[in-house]
Each structure stands twice: as C-alpha cells, then as structure tokens.
Amino acid sequence: MNQYRIAVIPGDGIGPEVMTENVRILQTVAAIDRSFSFEFQTFSWGCQYYLQTGKMMPEDGMEQLRSFDAILLGAVGYPGVPDHISLRELLLKIRHDFDEYINLRPVRLLKGAPCPLKAENTQNIDMIFVRENSEGEYSGQGAWLYKNSPQEVVIQHGVFSRKGTERVIRYAYELARKERKTLTSISKANALNYSMVFWDQIFEELGKEYPDVKTSKLLVDAAAMFMVKDPKRFQIVVTSNLFGDILTDLGAAIAGGMGLAAGANINPEHKYPSMFEPIHGSAPDIAGRGIANPLAAIWSASQLLDFLGYEEWGARIVDAIEKMLAEKHALTPDLGGSASTSECGKALAGILKQLS
Amino acid sequence: MNQYRIAVIPGDGIGPEVMTENVRILQTVAAIDRSFSFEFQTFSWGCQYYLQTGKMMPEDGMEQLRSFDAILLGAVGYPGVPDHISLRELLLKIRHDFDEYINLRPVRLLKGAPCPLKAENTQNIDMIFVRENSEGEYSGQGAWLYKNSPQEVVIQHGVFSRKGTERVIRYAYELARKERKTLTSISKANALNYSMVFWDQIFEELGKEYPDVKTSKLLVDAAAMFMVKDPKRFQIVVTSNLFGDILTDLGAAIAGGMGLAAGANINPEHKYPSMFEPIHGSAPDIAGRGIANPLAAIWSASQLLDFLGYEEWGARIVDAIEKMLAEKHALTPDLGGSASTSECGKALAGILKQLS
Ligand SMILES: CC(C)[C@H](C(=O)O)[C@@H](O)C(=O)O
Numbered sequence A, B: 001m002n003q004y005r006i007a008v009i010p011g012d013g014i015g016p017e018v019m020t021e022n023v024r025i026l027q028t029v030a031a032i033d034r035s036f037s038f039e040f041q042t043f044s045w046g047c048q049y050y051l052q053t054g055k056m057m058p059e060d061g062m063e064q065l066r067s068f069d070a071i072l073l074g075a076v077g078y079p080g081v082p083d084h085i086s087l088r089e090l091l092l093k094i095r096h097d098f099d100e101y102i103n104l105r106p107v108r109l110l111k112g113a114p115c116p117l118k119a120e121n122t123q124n125i126d127m128i129f130v131r132e133n134s135e136g137e138y139s140g141q142g143a144w145l146y147k148n149s150p151q152e153v154v155i156q157h158g159v160f161s162r163k164g165t166e167r168v169i170r171y172a173y174e175l176a177r178k179e180r181k182t183l184t185s186i187s188k189a190n191a192l193n194y195s196m197v198f199w200d201q202i203f204e205e206l207g208k209e210y211p212d213v214k215t216s217k218l219l220v221d222a223a224a225m226f227m228v229k230d231p232k233r234f235q236i237v238v239t240s241n242l243f244g245d246i247l248t249d250l251g252a253a254i255a256g257g258m259g260l261a262a263g264a265n266i267n268p269e270h271k272y273p274s275m276f277e278p279i280h281g282s283a284p285d286i287a288g289r290g291i292a293n294p295l296a297a298i299w300s301a302s303q304l305l306d307f308l309g310y311e312e313w314g315a316r317i318v319d320a321i322e323k324m325l326a327e328k329h330a331l332t333p334d335l336g337g338s339a340s341t342s343e344c345g346k347a348l349a350g351i352l353k354q355l356s
C-alpha cells in the first residue's frame, strides 16, 4: 500500500472551509480504493499567523514542507496584510522555492456549469493551460530610482532563461503528444522585443523534436479575444507566467466561474513537493459563513490524484462534479444552489462511494 | 473656416481599402458642415515600402509627418516582414516619437452589433479605456545574454516613470470627472512588485485631487474575468500599455468584434500630431478583395472629430454606424452582410447626409 504524506495549508478566509472538503474527498477516495492512503498534517500559516509573528510562515517553514509528497493550499490573503507580502512570502514563495515550474490549469466547461457565453460558443471548451510558473514577468526583480522625485523611475524585469523557457515549452509539447492534442503557444513578440522573441524562438526550436504535434502561435491580445469568440480552438496552451495568469482567469470565467477553477503547481521531477490549489482567493466577504464553494479545491484534489498516478480517480472526481452540476444537486449559492460548503462536499463524497 | 492637414498612411493589407472609406466619411462631414475642411496627403509607407527600401518609412519620415494636424493609419504588417520590424519602425515608432501617450479605446456595444455573450450580460457595455501608450512594458528595452548557450537569459524591462504614469492616470481622472463616470484602475501589484506597486501608489496619490471621482482598483486577471462576467461595471478604465493591449482586444470581442474597434493615439498637448486607427490588423488573407469592414477605421475618424472639438460629428458617426447595424444595412461579410467595403462606406456617408 502506497502511503502519501500531504501537507495542508488551509490559509485565510474561506481557505479552511474549502480545505475540509478537499481532505474529506481524498480520504473518501483512499478508503474506497485501499491501495493507497493519505496522512495529512496541517500548517496554520497565513495572514493570521503574520499578524501575530510578522511572518507568513516560520523561518524553517520550507524545510518543514520539504519532505511531504504534496501540498494542498486553501487560499491566501486577508485585509490588513498587503498582497505583495501575503503572496510573495507564502504562495509565490512555495511555487518558486520548490521549483514548481509548471502551473497546470484545466479550462473545461462541464455540463450544467454556468457560462456567460452564448450557447453556440460553449461547445468543446476543454483546454489545459501550461503556465510557466517560476520566472518570467514574476521574477520579482526590478529597480526603483529617485523615489518621490519628478524623475522617479521604476523598472520591472521580466526574466526568461533558456532553461526556464525550454522546460515549460517541452512539458507542453510532451503533454500535447501524449494526449494527441494541438498545442498553441501564446506570446507577444511584436511588442515585447526581447522576452517574447526569445519565447517564440524556443517554441520553434523545440518544435523540430515534435513533428507529430500540430502547433499554432497567437499573440496574447488575439488569444484573449478568441477565448470568448472561439474557445474550442484551444486544446493544450503554453504561455508565460503573466499571460497564463490573465488568460486562466478569463478561462475560469467561461468555464463555470471561480468556484470551479483549479490549478496544480508542479515540480515534474518530484525533487520537491508539488502544490494543489483552487485558483480563487480567500473571499473574506463570505468567510466563516459556510457557503463557500469547495468544488474548485476538490478539483485540485483530482489534479493531485492525477499527479500521483491515479488518473482514474482524478477523472471520477471531475465526473462527480459534473453530475452534481448537471443535476443541480447540493450546489452552493454561487452556483445557484442553497447547499452549505460541507453539504456540497459530503454529497460529492456520496457520489464517489456509489460509483464504486 | 478651420483647415486641417491630415497625413494618411494606408499601410498594408486591407489598410488602403478601409482608408478610402475613412477619408470619404471625413470629406462628407466637412462638405456638410462647411465650417471646417480637410486636406489629405497620402504616404505610401509600410511593408511594401520596406521590401523595396529596407525601411518602413524614409529617414526623414517623422519630420514629414510632424507638421500635420493628425495622422490616419490603416493597418501595418505583412507576411515576409517580421512584426517587430513593421510595428516598431512604423506604428509603435509614431506612437512613441510623437509622444502619443494616451491610447483611447471605446468599448461600446452598439445595438445590433454581434456579441458572444448571453443577452443578460450585454446590457450597458459602454466603457472607455485609457491605455498608457508610451512606456511601461512596451519600453523596448532589455538584455540578451549568453546567446544559444545553456545559461542564455533574456530580460525585458518594463519602465514606469513618474511623469509617464502620472500623466496617463491624471488624464483618466480628468475624463472621469468631465463625464461624471467611475474610474477603474487595473494593475497587478501582488505579482509585479515594482512597477504595479508604483502604479497603484500614483493612482492613490492623484486620487486625493479628485475626491469627486468614484474609483475602484482591480487586478488584471480579475479584470479579464469581469470583462465577460459583468462588463457593465466598467466606465472609464485606466491601465498600463500591455494590460490595455490585452483588455481592449477582449473588449473588441465583446463589443462587436475587430470590425468595430477603433483607437486614438493622442498627444493631449497638441505638440505633435495625434494618430487615429482601427485596432485590427492588415488581414492579408482578405486583402484586395473589397470585403474588409471599414467601420472600425470610420469609428477612428469619429475619434478624430472628437479630438478636433467636433464632438457632435463624432457622435453622429457612431450613431450612423449603430443605425446600419440595427437595420442590418450595407454590412460587410464579417458582420453577416454582403456589402463591399465601399458600399458600406458609401451607405454610411448617405446616412450622414440625410441626418443634416
Ligand atoms: C495571487 C496571485 C499572486 C496569483 C498569481 O498571479 O499567480 C493568482 O492570481 C493565481 O493566478 O494563482
């Protein structure tokens, strides 16, 4: 029997509420399957911790996490703690220091999920974004000169290394090959004359090794347009950190909303633990009321199962979510239902039990 | 009688075709009004010129343009000329060297225009983007080290000066005050820890001078989501060069498509000529067939009239476009009609004549 040690960081706002359901689902799956099991350890880090200690996690936080097989993250951010602290010192720090250089985000419109697009544009919305997750526009490097003077100037560096660019693009080619899907690279070489010219060059270089993969290239502005005008044109998509950030939120909007959007932060070499999270925020306005939608967090649990090699279970969870949506069963208020967070999670666990 | 000298750069692909109609409309307006007139001078610069001379415009091109009251641009770009040449040496060069630091882009869904959103989301799509147009992510500065080696690294600088940031944000506050509309600033301080922290700071600083203007702030990823989920929340929007690029293409997608999207590149001090353009590309695939939609170019002519102080004429042109859409009259194939480019332009001229 395979045993997995999972670090759980519920975080802020609705994070703890959705995390309870996330853990419930993984426990349910393990109890049914019996060929693997999970051991969870919870870390109460985040903004509350920051307000008490001045840090988002302890000094040795990263070491504490290091030996786990994976991390589940709830949500980070709370009024009173500046975003660039709460995120840079927790979410972005883990992504970066654990070299989780692949951010995998499914954008798939399940039957019954709400969509702001006209019905004729909602066919076959089923793509996977491979977002660069370690460098690029998010390098965090820059300069700030002549503060508060008229000649003040602030520079933000987008840093694209060959290693960093090759590995994410190669990952996307491999995924497209494995799934026999088309690969779209999204960049902006006509304006970003260093970084994106380089990106395009690497995309073409590597393409020679994947003659079987059908590819296309799009400018990020055109891509934003096509996400709403013709989303079915996308299958596997590879793009930079910032563009991936923007386009996957747009993707969430067309694929059921933030309550259904998940992301996996992956270190493919398994050198460090990978991290799984709903991509929504901590939603302080509804925190503590038991009405947060746990399905995005649960979808990220399905990504964890995929990652550990239990793809059948990953698929079953997504099927169960689809069943609930299609039957309008035990949905939270954001999806038009009246179920509580835990009713929603329990209903999903129930479906999984029936399936097996 | 006010006389205006207008430089016309038809450019590549469908540029010349839509430009003919653009000029037709301005001539029609001047002939009706009689209090002003236009003198057009055409410059055949662009990719064709480049293939013959190795340059997108003559050495003294900018001097030639400098004395004009305004510039009309058709479209730039053609297969065989790399984008970063055709754009950096013509479109982006003019924007930059003439200090056209405001890019004004209406995102307004006219009655009868196609929209990929469900009807319930299409109410009151009527916003104006104030896009920074001179620096930021488009500075064109960067570094490229260790080419073709494993340690190759490419850096793109986003450069935000106090002057550059203040002037665009101030422009947006003034516009919001004048039009009594809300102002939304779009940035990304949680990840871009230099440039966007600075942007937010300037937005707040200047806000103290505009206590009458209702403001809000959004992250660019959330903004992309709201553009399709709840577009009516936006009125005046101010954002950086790159974010404006992405979001206005998304805006075009929800407001009738690229055939209806116009942009004004403005030097508010009138120190240099401002430039008016459809925001679509040169569409080489349909060039020369007389089926390109001239309405985006014509909408940019309405922006020119606004800019020269003839706001009534500007509004009349947009009304005439709306009338054609609502009546499905003389529309080109992209809008479901069967009119040619010139039939569409002539029909619009006809409506303007009737109105007066
Ligand atoms: C919270 C923020 C820093 C983060 C990002 O920009 O990556 C989020 O928007 C996301 O997409 O996971």
Ligand SMILES: CC(C)[C@H](C(=O)O)[C@@H](O)C(=O)O
Residues within 6 Å of the ligand: A190, A191, A221, B087, B091, B092, B245, B279
């Ligand atoms: C052609 C390109 C350089 C340009 C831009 O990115 O500004 C275009 O997309 C636009 O929005 O006008």
